[in-house]
Amino acid sequence: MTPPEPRTELDVALEVNGEPRRARVEARRSLAELLRDDLGLTGTHLGCEHGVCGSCTVLLDGNPVRSCLTLAVQADGRVVTTVEGLADGDDLHPVQQGCLERWSFQCGFCTPGVLITAAALLDEEPDPDEATVREALSGHLCRCTGYESIVDGVLRAAEIAREGGR
Numbered sequence: 001m002t003p004p005e006p007r008t009e010l011d012v013a014l015e016v017n018g019e020p021r022r023a024r025v026e027a028r029r030s031l032a033e034l035l036r037d038d039l040g041l042t043g044t045h046l047g048c049e050h051g052v053c054g055s056c057t058v059l060l061d062g063n064p065v066r067s068c069l070t071l072a073v074q075a076d077g078r079v080v081t082t083v084e085g086l087a088d089g090d091d092l093h094p095v096q097q098g099c100l101e102r103w104s105f106q107c108g109f110c111t112p113g114v115l116i117t118a119a120a121l122l123d124e125e126p127d128p129d130e131a132t133v134r135e136a137l138s139g140h141l142c143r144c145t146g147y148e149s150i151v152d153g154v155l156r157a158a159e160i161a162r163e164g165g166r
Helices: 031-038 094-101 111-126 129-136 147-163
Strands: 009-016 021-026 055-062 063-066 079-081
Touching: 021 031, 031 055, 055 111, 063 111, 094 111, 094 147, 111 129, 111 147, 129 147
Parallel strands: 009 079
Antiparallel strands: 009 021, 055 063, 055 079
16 A cells, blocks of 8 residues: 655735735645635635636636636735625625626526626726627536626626726
8 A cells, every 4th residue: 555645735825805815725725725615715616627617717816717727826926806805895896786787697606707707807898899798708607597698797887887886
């Protein structure tokens, strides 16, 4: 019988939703596991754990990444934004408000990843057309809505942001 492989643990320091956070993690631990299990940020959903469904999407230094495929140690010294970090207290982010107004979600499983991706899209392209929104969201699987109401919600979010919403 071969002995088990030694566990390599590393310290990570990162900023999550505007707060400095520290953790000691196994080198193979995913960012999603760090966020959910160690930091209690369960808004980041784990679906396929292969990077296909998009439910685990978070922002890493402002760019959408699949947290199930990103190692926690890769976030060391970086800035992470999860769905919990979109709102400012009771002040919803425009993507949250727009999707709420357009009844964009049903079961809610894909919601966190879609909202994060839409927020990144609006940061890059404040006045997207429907085709641009559809392309940006093409990496997310939603089995409930048929995407129409989600696209409508993101387009409404762009209007809200242009009207002076965050």
